[in-house]
Amino acid sequence: MAKLAHYSVGEQLQDIKLAPVTRLDLIQYAGASGDFNPIHTVDQEAEKAGLPGVIAHGMWTMGNLAKLFTPYYEEGFIEDYSVRFKEMVQLHERLTLKAQLTKKHSNKLYFDAAAVNQAQKEVIKGRIVFRLYERQEEVSCL
Numbered sequence: 001m002a003k004l005a006h007y008s009v010g011e012q013l014q015d016i017k018l019a020p021v022t023r024l025d026l027i028q029y030a031g032a033s034g035d036f037n038p039i040h041t042v043d044q045e046a047e048k049a050g051l052p053g054v055i056a057h058g059m060w061t062m063g064n065l066a067k068l069f070t071p072y073y074e075e076g077f078i079e080d081y082s083v084r085f086k087e088m089v090q091l092h093e094r095l096t097l098k099a100q101l102t103k104k105h106s107n108k109l110y111f112d113a114a115a116v117n118q119a120q121k122e123v124i125k126g127r128i129v130f131r132l133y134e135r136q137e138e139v140s141c142l
Contacts, residue, residue: 001014001071003072003075004069004072004075004076004109004130004132005075005109005132007101007109008101009101009102009103009104010100010101010102011100011101012098012099012100012101013068013069013098013099013100013101013111015096015097015098016067016068016096016097017094017095017096017097018064018094018095018096018097019094020091020092020093020094021056021089021090021091021092021093021094021095022091022092023041023054023091025056025060026040026041026054026056026057026060026091027041029056029057029059029060030057033057033059033060035057035059037057039051039054039055040054040055040056040057041054042054051088052090053090053091054090054091055088055089055090056088056089056090056093058085058124060089061085061089061095061115061123061124062081062083062085062124062126064095064097064115065083065097065113065114065115065124065126065128066078066081066128067097068097068098068099068111068113068128069099069128069130072130075132075133076107076109076130076131076132076133077130077131077133078128078129078130078131079108079129079130079131080127080128080129081126081127081128081129082126082127083113083124083125083126083127084124084125084126085123085124086121086122086123086124086125087117087121087122087123087124088123089115089117089123093117093118093123094117094118095115095116095117095123096115096116096117097113097114097115098113098114098115098116099111099112099113099114099128100112100113107131107132107133107134108129108130108131108132109129109130109131109132110127110128110129111127111128111129111130112125112126112127113125113126113127113128114126
């Protein structure tokens with residue numbers, strides 16, 4: 001895999017295809033996040049709220065989008081991350097995570113990122129700024 005620092009503007013990161021969304025994913029996320037709103041875990045409560053069924057937490061989807069950068073954490077870190085939620089994510093949907101480098105400035109890389117469902121609809125769209133670590137000069141001890 002190429003180093004992130006070697007990417008050129010316009011290049012895309014390797015897409016990540018997630019396993020279908022399960023109720024267990026959402027129950028585990030509810031426990032980890034403390035967001036126990038029943039529209040994310042209980043069909044009847046989601047339907048009472050006018051939804052077609054259980055929907056994923058928006059922050060669950062957002063957190064998954066950051067997985068695109070996991071292979072590059074030795075090179076730097078996500079410095080800034082903003083998203084727009086566009087569609088609800090329902091059980092059994094298959095999401096694909098995507099990112100494209102749009103700008104390089106100094107040690108910052110700017111990406112447009114998105115998660116799309118199996119119908120190719122964007123469910124979340126965002127901007128991620130990845131900061132590369134500053135190079136450290138080697139110090140020779142004589």
